[in-house]
Amino acid sequence: MPPSPPIIGVIGKTNVGKSTFFEAATMVPAKIENRPFVTIEPNIGVGYVRKICVHTLIGLPKCDARNSLCIEGYRFIPVKLLDVAGLVKGAHEGRGLGNKFMDDLRQADVLLHIVDMSGSTDAEGNPVPPGTHDPLEDILTIENEVNEWFYERIRKDWERFSRGLDSMSLDEVVNAIAQRVSGFSIRREHVALSLRELNLESKKPSTWSEDELKEFVIRLRELSKPIVIVANKMDIPKSEENYRRIKETLPGKVLIPASAAYELALRKAERLGLIKYLPGDKDFTLVNEERINSKQRKALEIIEGFMRKYEGTGVQAAINYAVFNVLKMIVVYPVEDPHKYTDSFGNILPDAYLVREGTTALELAYLIHTDLGKGFLHAILAREGKRVGGSYTLKDNDVVKIVSAKTSKR
Numbered sequence: 489m490p491p492s493p494p495i496i497g498v499i500g501k502t503n504v505g506k507s508t509f510f511e512a513a514t515m516v517p518a519k520i521e522n523r524p525f526v527t528i529e530p531n532i533g534v535g536y537v538r539k540i541c542v543h544t545l546i547g548l549p550k551c552d553a554r555n556s557l558c559i560e561g562y563r564f565i566p567v568k569l570l571d572v573a574g575l576v577k578g579a580h581e582g583r584g585l586g587n588k589f590m591d592d593l594r595q596a597d598v599l600l601h602i603v604d605m606s607g608s609t610d611a612e613g614n615p616v617p618p619g620t621h622d623p624l625e626d627i628l629t630i631e632n633e634v635n636e637w638f639y640e641r642i643r644k645d646w647e648r649f650s651r652g653l654d655s656m657s658l659d660e661v662v663n664a665i666a667q668r669v670s671g672f673s674i675r676r677e678h679v680a681l682s683l684r685e686l687n688l689e690s691k692k693p694s695t696w697s698e699d700e701l702k703e704f705v706i707r708l709r710e711l712s713k714p715i716v717i718v719a720n721k722m723d724i725p726k727s728e729e730n731y732r733r734i735k736e737t738l739p740g741k742v743l744i745p746a747s748a749a750y751e752l753a754l755r756k757a758e759r760l761g762l763i764k765y766l767p768g769d770k771d772f773t774l775v776n777e778e779r780i781n782s783k784q785r786k787a788l789e790i791i792e793g794f795m796r797k798y799e800g801t802g803v804q805a806a807i808n809y810a811v812f813n814v815l816k817m818i819v820v821y822p823v824e825d826p827h828k829y830t831d832s833f834g835n836i837l838p839d840a841y842l843v844r845e846g847t848t849a850l851e852l853a854y855l856i857h858t859d860l861g862k863g864f865l866h867a868i869l870a871r872e873g874k875r876v877g878g879s880y881t882l883k884d885n886d887v888v889k890i891v892s893a894k895t896s897k898r
């Protein structure tokens with residue numbers, strides 16, 4: 489089975505622009521209003537990472553993208569986005585809508601934390617004048633709420649479960665814990681690394697202190713659901729000052745400046761045929777100028793100024809950052825004919841697969857089709873015209889033909 493797309497959870501305090509970000513990224517209509525707790529049920533949609541298509545790197549005039557889109561030389565590869573209800577401080581004690589709905593994010597691979605950088609929503613998500621609320625508080629409290637949610641879920645029945653681990657070898661302990669938390673998209677290596685980093689490898693699990701268990705769970709959360717901060721509403725003047733101050737206060741954190749509202753406006757204008765804009769572009773051009781009224785023109789001018797300053801609206805940048813920099817995924821292109829770069833129907837570079845860095849040629853064969861994996865003989869790197877074995881670690885933009893004793897029926 490081809491790799492399933494990475495899942496990106498959109499989280500944050502209530503009324504900060506999560507659904508606006510979601511709709512801008514997916515064009516799936518979402519309820520958006522300036523009041524707390526508008527979203528109750530999760531919104532699910534498809535967004536895309538954007539990357540230069542390998543056909544342009546090879547020098548081909550075009551490709552026939554099938555599992556993804558290729559527009560003007562850019563590949564847009566699907567990712568899944570989940571927009572959930574908003575959190576408030578104390579959600580794990582039942583405040584606001586509580587944190588039970590976070591279970592909708594169990595499968596998420598990475599979380600985009602949308603922050604109202606303008607400080608125009610108070611701790612409860614009510615509108616207040618910009619600069620009134622400190623977004624730094626939200627960054628810290630929401631992360632804490634996410635950790636508490638994770639902790640509650642994993643701690644459940646821990647005493648009994650941990651006693652069963654005491655007689656096991658380290659390997660068995662890692663497997664047992666990984667199995668127990670598999671519904672949270674936590675991988676074996678996340679469990680192994682957390683145990684090692686916290687010096688818990690040789691300590692009987694039933695004797696861990698409450699603090700040790702909590703540290704372990706938080707580390708697991710950081711590894712299995714890393715958080716990327718999106719500094720939203722950067723279009724409001726007060727935001728820049730907050731952004732600079734918070735960047736200095738949290739030197740290790742990456743903050744991605746964004747205006748979800750501007751991205752949404754651009755996508756809508758593009759749909760109406762008023763502008764030409766490709767998500768992730770640093771600018772746009774007007775088309776049908778006679779159809780653009782003076783109010784729209786003024787709004788577009790303001791957006792243009794913002795994009796010049798921040799090199800885009802930040803929405804595509806946030807998705808790309810989450811997938812390429814945090815999840816460290818690469819893009820590879822399986823083909824049947826390594827000379828023509830085509831599948832068996834003559835489609836040029838039809839599929840672009842997002843896979844984790846470190847994926848081998850043999851693993852790719854299994855991802856394309858189990859039979860291809862079972863009968864794996866070797867792989868051919870089409871661009872280099874080179875034959876490699878099953879243990880070859882794939883590189884970004886590799887175009888790969890799998891040679892197998894069994895053929896896939898594609």
Ligand SMILES: Nc1nc2c(ncn2[C@@H]2O[C@H](COP(=O)(O)OP(=O)(O)OP(=O)(O)O)[C@@H](O)[C@H]2O)c(=O)[nH]1
Nearest residue numbers: 502503504505506507508521525526527574748749
């Ligand atoms: N100025 C500005 N306003 C924004 C931006 N993004 C969202 N908003 C506004 O913020 C308000 C809340 O947006 P939503 O997307 O509904 O926020 P949410 O986080 O999904 O809210 P809940 O679902 O209620 O928790 C709306 O009035 C949006 O128009 C932005 O980038 N800039």
Ligand SMILES: [Mg+2]
Nearest residue numbers: 506507526527
């Ligand atoms: Mg919402």
